Amino acid sequence: MHLIPPTPALHAGGGCPASPGARQQALPPPLALRGITKRFPGVLALDGVSLALHAGEVHMLMGENGAGKSTLMKVLCGAYRADAGEILSDGVAVPVRHGADARALGVAVIFQEYSLVPHLSIAQNIYLGREPRHRFGLVDHARMHADARAVMARLGLQLDSHRPVHGLGVAQQQMVEIAKALSQHARVLVLDEPTAALSDRETEKLFEVIAGLKAEGVAMAYISHRMEEVFRLGDRVTVLRDGRHVATLAAGDATPDELVTLMVGRKVDMSYQRGARPVPGACLLDVRGMSAANGVQDVTLQVHAGEIVGLSGLVGSGRTEVVRAIFGADRVTAGEVRMQGSLLGASPTQARRHGLGLIPESRKQQGLALLRTVGDNLLLAGLGRLFPSWIYRPGRGHATARQLIARLRIATPGPRTAAQNLSGGNQQKIVIGKWLVAETRLFIFDEPTRGIDVGAKEEIFQLIDQLVHQGCAVLMISSELGEVVRVCDRAYVMKDRRLAGMLSQDQLSEANLLRLAMHHA
């Protein structure tokens, strides 16, 4: 379960697809893909995939990372050009070469990766390239902001439309992204994991909007890793695997186990089996009364060797900020942070030297040099340990990289492939591998499974398990309550940038976590 409690009421309010659906049935779908094939150097990303999006339907797309979902969406919106196959608009084959072509067909996309311009205002971002203009060709700012406010109001987004987006939080940026797509009045809307960064309230708002669009007859393709969303929103589900179309089912006929089986192509037990945990050893991380410049107040927590400790709380409750302060990325203003007795808080470099490793939430921005090779990225944090004499020995670097690739089962043609060519799950493994080289004792994970498919998730949990058996410790931020309960030995819960409490092993349950996180003190 996720922090979003399912409300069955919306299912009914979502509008029964039968009435608009039946009317549209005779018509060709507003958008269909036929036999789409897309190759990247060394990878067949899509192999003859066909898909139809009907008016008034929410078509869920599922698949492991690297299954081709995002590639398919990028072909659909004109960001990539298919090597073979065709796109049909109302049953007629049309060329889609650029974003502009897709837009002319009425396709709008809510991107998972933010396509916002930091120093432009919210309104300017929503209308980028489509700014309303006066007679003289100048931008009509008044109208642009009024229109933007109207779209934002529809999403319940209460922000000044003049604010530049660079100051907004991740969730707010995602909402702006959604507003941008909504403002295009599209016939076909593509949503790529739109709720991954959203809070409870924002997600509800989005679901309401989706229900409204459905009633208006908009065709939607919705990529999600969350089963609950699939069954709550979806009319049909298409599963992709290794770039191929595996199955399209009516959501009502499918079960979660069935979908998972289709995705991974073999039977997996979705519940990760927690093995016996080592007895907690010495205290590694000792945080006492820590307040930080980023707003965190009076946080006290300990992590012992061999422990997996959760850091839970709603989005925006200050979890990431706690971790940033511990790691020395934000200034500690009161209290102290000790790692194995040594005082920390000066800089990330110092934290790293004392055996702390941070696997950040936005791995693309903070965890990886995307253009560099897998090997380079793996070795980045451990250069000092690997080559204490300051002399770089390519053979040793290469061998270490190969070992890590094998140990972490990173799916890459080799250490020389650019990190950006790998799927999200595999990129996450690189970030973990990077810290393994650096002989990290305490791993801090910030949303380790965000945007990662089921199979890769289990692998990451097993990896975390391995780490603690080797005497390391793990502090893990997660929005997925179920994940915290299943994986962690105990968990701290944040609320309003303060610690709301700690749940020991026997108290740890989704209900208790949620209760603490939402507790009105």
Add this chain to the structure above:
Amino acid sequence: MLDAMKKAASPADGMGGASRFALHVGGVPGVAWLLLGLGLVFALAAPGFLSGANLHNVALQATVLLLLALPMTLVILTEGLDLSMGALLSLCTVVLAVVQIGTGSVVLGVASTLAVGLVFGLVNGGLVAGFGLPPFVITLGTLGAAQGLALMVGEGRTTMGVDAGIRWFWEGAPLGIATPLWMAAGVWAALHTLLHHTRFGARIFALGGNREALRFAGIPVERSLVLVYAIAGLCVGLASLLLAGRVNGGHPTAAIGMEFDAIAAVAVGGTAFERGKGSLGGTVLGVLAVGVMRNGLNLLSMPSSVQVAAVGVVVIAALWVDALRTRGLA
């Protein structure tokens, strides 16, 4: 002073608040403080600095630099750089002088220098957009080309004695205000309108801030890039009118290294070399800061070598303070 700067910069979204005001100087108060500080220092150290005549002189002298720094701001906003500006400006003054004196026509002279500026700008933009090579490298190449051409066309020496019609660009004063000031104000107004009141303006911010956003919005990135560099070239052509009017001719090394001052002014003015952050208002203040410093050091009889070094030091100091300030706010 740091405290005051922090206060001036808060709230954290100062940039956003400022974007509602015409001047767009909010969010970059660092440069305003720098200008004030420099003014104070020279007012105390250099007698005559505060005289009306000298201040008018500072403003007048700053106009040529402003005509380079304003378009440089646009270029830098796109994560680009135009190193060819100084050499191109020299070339333009030579072409202007040679054509005007050769044909006796002021109009032809003006047209030729604007054409040369525009062509070089188009070449810069075309190469940057077409080859996807770093603008640094491309414009370093065109810097060499422009410098060489200037020496060829001018035969290595100064071409003196342009028509009074050209000198008017420097000496004239329609409605009692010097022509260079009119031109500087005109270019500022035009570029400000372009940046904040046209679709193209948002694209300039997006080119540096998030190029992918443009691609996904279905906007051809290349065309916008070419246009930015073309505008820069054209502005260099305009600047050559002032410079040629001022020195009464053209010289193949008249504006050597002026791109350095222009980049310095933009940087001091708070425009970042990444993420599409910056403003024209900041650049205006940056140009004035560089101008005040050069003028003040001149009054103190410092050689130009010291001036160049001083500008360099101030640029680094300004960027450092700016970084501290941003970090403090983050």
